[in-house]
Amino acid sequence: xxxxxxGCQNVFYAQYVTSAVESTRDVPDGRRxxxxxxxxxxxxxxxxxxxxxxxxxxxxxxxxxxxKPVALSTIFSAMLFMFFVGAGVMTIFAxxxxxxxxxxxxxxxxxxxxxxxxxxxxxxxxxxxxxxxxLALGTAFILMAAVIPQWFEERRxxxxxxxxxxxxxxxxxxxxxxxxxxxxxxxxxxxxxxMAATAVGFVFTGAxxxxxxxxxxxxxxxxxxxxxxxxxxxxxxxxxxxxxVALSFAWLHMVTAYAxxxxxxxxxxxxxxxxxxxxxxxxxxxxxxxxxYVADMVGFRRAFLASLSCSAAGIALLAAPQxxxxxxxxxxxxxxxxxMATLYVPLLMQIYEDESDTIIVGLSNVAIGFVAVAGPPLxxxxxxxxxxxxxxxxxxxxxxxxxxxTVAAGTKGD
Numbered sequence: 001x002x003x004x005x006x007g008c009q010n011v012f013y014a015q016y017v018t019s020a021v022e023s024t025r026d027v028p029d030g031r032r033x034x035x036x037x038x039x040x041x042x043x044x045x046x047x048x049x050x051x052x053x054x055x056x057x058x059x060x061x062x063x064x065x066x067x068k069p070v071a072l073s074t075i076f077s078a079m080l081f082m083f084f085v086g087a088g089v090m091t092i093f094a095x096x097x098x099x100x101x102x103x104x105x106x107x108x109x110x111x112x113x114x115x116x117x118x119x120x121x122x123x124x125x126x127x128x129x130x131x132x133x134x135l136a137l138g139t140a141f142i143l144m145a146a147v148i149p150q151w152f153e154e155r156r157x158x159x160x161x162x163x164x165x166x167x168x169x170x171x172x173x174x175x176x177x178x179x180x181x182x183x184x185x186x187x188x189x190x191x192x193x194x195m196a197a198t199a200v201g202f203v204f205t206g207a208x209x210x211x212x213x214x215x216x217x218x219x220x221x222x223x224x225x226x227x228x229x230x231x232x233x234x235x236x237x238x239x240x241x242x243x244x245v246a247l248s249f250a251w252l253h254m255v256t257a258y259a260x261x262x263x264x265x266x267x268x269x270x271x272x273x274x275x276x277x278x279x280x281x282x283x284x285x286x287x288x289x290x291x292x293y294v295a296d297m298v299g300f301r302r303a304f305l306a307s308l309s310c311s312a313a314g315i316a317l318l319a320a321p322q323x324x325x326x327x328x329x330x331x332x333x334x335x336x337x338x339x340m341a342t343l344y345v346p347l348l349m350q351i352y353e354d355e356s357d358t359i360i361v362g363l364s365n366v367a368i369g370f371v372a373v374a375g376p377p378l379x380x381x382x383x384x385x386x387x388x389x390x391x392x393x394x395x396x397x398x399x400x401x402x403x404x405x406t407v408a409a410g411t412k413g414d
Contacts, residue, residue, distance in 0.1 A: 086134065107206055160342050251400040258383055308339075
C-alpha cells in the first residue's frame with residue numbers, strides 16, 4: 001500500500017502549528033491569558049477608584065446643585081450599596097449571561113450617564129445617576145475579578161495580583177483626578193470626561209474579557225441558583241467562609257470612617273492626614289503584585305491569612321501615640337490590604353467550582369456590602385459616645401481577628 005508521505009507531513013505540520021499557537025495563546029497561562037490580565041487591570045482602575053472618591057464629590061456637588069452634604073451622603077451611600085449588594089445580587093442571578101455582553105452593557109450604562117449632569121438638577125435625578133453608576137461599576141468589578149483569573153492555572157496568584165494592582169492604582173489616582181477635573185473644568189464637564197473614559201475602558205475590557213474555552217459557564221436557571229444557595233448556606237464551610245470574607249473587609253470600612261480624624265488627632269495637618277490615608281492605598285499596590293507571586297508558592301489560604309494578620313497588627317499599632325508607630329501602622333495596613341484584596345477571589349475559587357464564578361464572587365460582594373454600610377455608622381457612633389479612639393481601634397482590631405479565625409476555620413484542609 002502506498003503511503004502519502006507528503007500528506008502525512010502536511011498533517012503533522014498543521015498539528016504542530018496549531019499546538020504551537022495554542023501554547024502561546026488560548027491555553028492557561030499563555031500569551032493571550034496575560035493580554036487579558038493586562039486589559040483587565042486597566043479596566044479595574046475605573047471601579048473602586050471612582051466609588052471611593054465620594055469624599056471628593058461633596059463640596060463641588062453642594063455648590064453646583066445646592067444640595068446639602070447630608071442629603072448628598074445618602075446618594076453616595078446608595079451608590080456604595082449598589083456597587084456591593086446590588087451588583088452582587090445581579091451577577092448571582094445573571095451567571096448564565098456572557099461575561100463579555102455584561103461588561104459591554106456596563107460600558108453602555110456609563111456612557112449613557114456621562115452627560116446626565118447637564119440634564120438632572122435635583123436630588124432625585126442625582127440619586128438615579130449614582131445608583132446606575134454604582135451598579136455598573138460593581139458589576140464590571142465582579143465580572144473581571146471572577147472571570148480573568150480563570151485564564152491561569154500555575155500563575156493564577158501572580159495574574160490576580162496584576163489585575164488587582166489596577167484596582168489599587170485606581171484608588172490611588174482617581175480621587176485626585178476627580179478633584180483636578182472639578183476644579184479645572186467644572187463638575188458637569190469633569191463628570192462627562194471621566195465617565196466617557198470609564199466607558200471606553202470597559203469597552204476594551206469587554207472586547208478582551210470572555211470566559212476561557214476550558215471553563216463552562218453556569219447553566220443554572222434562577223430557581224436552581226436559589227436551591228443551590230439554600231443548600232450551600234446550610235454547610236459549615238459556606239457560613240464560615242463568607243462570614244470571614246465580610247469581617248476581613250469590615251475593618252477597612254471602619255478604619256476609613258475615622259482614620260483621617262485619628263491622624264489629625266495625632267498631630268498631622270489636614271493635608272498630611274489625607275496623604276497618610278492615601279498612602280495605605282499606595283502601599284497596597286506593591287503588595288497586590290507581590291502577594292499573588294507569594295501565593296503561587298505557599299498557597300492562597302496561607303498568603304491570605306498572613307495578609308489579614310499583617311493588617312490586624314497595623315490596626316493594633318494605631319493605638320500607639322508615637323508618630324513613627326503610626327507610620328509603621330499605615331505600612332502594615334497597606335501591605336495587608338493589598339494581599340487580602342488580591343487573594344480572596346482565588347481563595348474562593350479554590351473552594352468552589354470555576355463554573356460558579358460570578359455567583360461566588362457576587363455573593364462575597366453582597367457580604368462585603370452589608371458590612372460596608374453597617375461598619376462606619378457603628379464606629380462613628382461609638383466615637384461620638386466615648387469621645388476617644390481606643391474603643392473604636394479595639395473593636396476594629398477584634399473584627400479583623402474575627403476575620404482571621406472564621407476564614408482559617410472555614411478553609412481548613414483546603
